[in-house]
Amino acid sequence: MNILIYLSNSIIPLIIFLIVGFGILQKVSVFDSFVEGAKDGFLTVYKIMPTLIGLMIGVGIFRQSGTLSGLANLLRPITDLFHFPGELVPLVVVKMFSSSAATGLLLDIYKEFGTDSYLGLLASILMSCSETIFYTMSIYFVTAEVRKSRYTLAGALFATLGGIVGSVFLMKWMI
Numbered sequence: 001m002n003i004l005i006y007l008s009n010s011i012i013p014l015i016i017f018l019i020v021g022f023g024i025l026q027k028v029s030v031f032d033s034f035v036e037g038a039k040d041g042f043l044t045v046y047k048i049m050p051t052l053i054g055l056m057i058g059v060g061i062f063r064q065s066g067t068l069s070g071l072a073n074l075l076r077p078i079t080d081l082f083h084f085p086g087e088l089v090p091l092v093v094v095k096m097f098s099s100s101a102a103t104g105l106l107l108d109i110y111k112e113f114g115t116d117s118y119l120g121l122l123a124s125i126l127m128s129c130s131e132t133i134f135y136t137m138s139i140y141f142v143t144a145e146v147r148k149s150r151y152t153l154a155g156a157l158f159a160t161l162g163g164i165v166g167s168v169f170l171m172k173w174m175i
Contacts, residue, residue, distance in 0.1 A: 044143055051138045059098040085119055096133045122171045129163030
């Protein structure tokens with residue numbers, strides 16, 4: 001076990017050493033390349049910052065206004081039909097926009113129902129079986145300057161639905 005801890009603690013410095021060493025062997029100005037890459041990264045962050053701020057504000061307003069609980073109550077007949085707990089609807093909706101906000105909701109679920117409860121376990125599986133669709137699409141498409149997304153949103157929503165259904169089946173199988 002100690003060898004794994006030593007290996008995990010030394011892998012990042014080893015990779016950095018190998019990259020710098022390879023650059024020196026190739027006669028590349030390693031520091032200048034690093035500075036150029038950092039500059040490009042900063043420009044990318046600058047381009048996506050308005051999108052990030054808009055998403056964070058929107059999710060915060062959505063969560064604090066009580067709209068999520070209203071949406072859960074509105075969808076309760078449908079979720080009951082599919083044996084999906086209505087308490088997890090806000091988690092699923094928020095996860096499509098922000099993983100950190102969804103993590104906050106997950107912690108709320110843990111506090112209210114417990115980590116080992118049916119809802120706690122299902123929420124954990126849901127978090128790992130879904131993606132931040134709108135966040136990911138906005139960041140990647142803004143960065144790559146993609147104007148036509150074609151079927152990306154439909155495919156991502158279908159995959160999320162598949163993750164939700166798979167999570168429920170997995171929980172039914174586990175209990």
